[in-house]
Amino acid sequence: MEQEIKGFMSYLHNVKKTSRNTELSYQRDLMKMMHFLQKQKVEEANEVTETALNSYILDLEKNGMSAATVSRNIASMKGFYLYLWKEGSISSDPAEKLKAPKVEKKLPEIMSVEEMERLLEQPGDRTAKGLRDSAMLELLYATGIRVTELISLKLSDVNWKLDYIVCRDRNKERMIPFGPKAKKALERYLKEARGQLLGDKKCEMLFPNCSGEGMSRQGFWKLLKQYVKQAGIEMEITPHTLRHSFAAHLVENGADLHMVQEMLGHSDISTTMMYAARAREIYAKAHPRG
Template identity: 40%
Template sequence: MELKNGLRSYLEYLSDVRGVSRTTEKSYLGDINDFLAFLEERGVRHAMEMKPHHLTAYLSKMRTEGRSNATISRRIAAIRSFCKHLVLQRAIDYDPALQLEAPKADKKTPRTISAAKLDKLLEQPDVGQSMGLRDRAMLELLYATGLRVSELVALNVADVRLDMGFLLCLGAGGRERMVPIGSGGRTWAAKYIQGARPELLNPGSNEEALFLNHLGTRLSRQGFWKILRKYAGQIGMEITPHSIRHSFAWHLLENGADVRAVQEMLGHAGSASVQQYLPAIKPKLMEVYERNHPRARADN
């Protein structure tokens, strides 16, 4: 089978069997066409002529051209899927892409939001209304603690120790951790628990959830996402719960917080996850070093 015919068959499979969108189909077509053009330059036009070393050479070419890891990984995924289809169509006897390894994804510095913009976000809910007071308390606690959304909506009233200024959170792997909530988080959580929550709670209900929806039951992750999207839109920004979590860690580290303490508050089991915050940590480390180490001064 000619590779061009194999591509037509593959595109029909994507459309008719997998039901992919036109956009996805177009993306696969572009990636595989680039690969087939590379093969044709080397005289490879039939499926049976395609060998593993051709795929390795194509991978090397992309790296030489400076393609990003994300682009390379996407193209390799498309090629793997295409080769698998050719095997199923018996156009080739074996899959030449089996040993082809995609590069690790590029590590990006987490997107953070300035404290001023987060303050503006926190001011959006109408705290004169029960729902608005609930929303303010949720946003305050999210920024004050760096919780994941799943952890935030899973909180029960008993988990928030206002008198002691911390909350108990059940995180990944069932690990419980204690997180400070700060004065702002404590103030708005208290106002919500004492004022708005009883109004949202159904009469006679024994619901334990801290944050309730309009039905008086536990607010869902999807419900929180909609709430955050609304307030972020009001200030013309795209803000995700994850960006607030990153900002929580970033702002602490920028102001000299201990790395291990931040790691504990985030609920990270290992130190590798904190490495992404090194740009925030380094300036402080240099400042501390130059101020305190006897051999750091220029006159030595």
């Protein structure tokens, strides 16, 4: 079965053009499934039955896996066996009728506008690093992009005439506008700080680290934690919290859900609708006539 999994990985990479993280997730799920089935003396893909797969699902649940994790594993199995069936490697699809457990979507944690403003004030403008960090936080809050997208931005991805950035993944690209505060922070960073960070190095990334190289997710996470602490914000903040807050604040101020969906790059508007639910919840708690 290992060869079939390798073939599926090649299909995802070369045909479906999936991201590296998606491919690793599929591979991890399917290898765990394969090892379980091998212990049940099921060695070949064409020997796998719906009963065998349901036994694996029950094993995941017995081992305390969350509904979300079980659902992801089922999705991996469905994708894999559908691929094998279409390729003619198996005569029937044993995963076709598998049903994922219901996953309750939690409303995202968001920061208040006042907390966000305190956070944005923290980097300061006295050092090159402070100017860079200020520009990063302002752009993140102005656009709602993911941290991976932020640290992957190149200088050429900024359109200064129309004030938008271009974010790309392997399947699509989207253009996201930014406002005057983010533009001012970006312009000052580029004029006064980026050259200092680079020194004599060359880097096409918009936001290099202090060594003049591309920044990592861990590097951004570390600086964010520092500024959250400085701002005296007690709630648990992750890089994604800024994305959630961007969306919720837009919705609170009357933005069209479809517009927010497009900016965030959500394929399903039900994901975007969570922010509307969160905004209503906050309104009900905070408004004197809520």
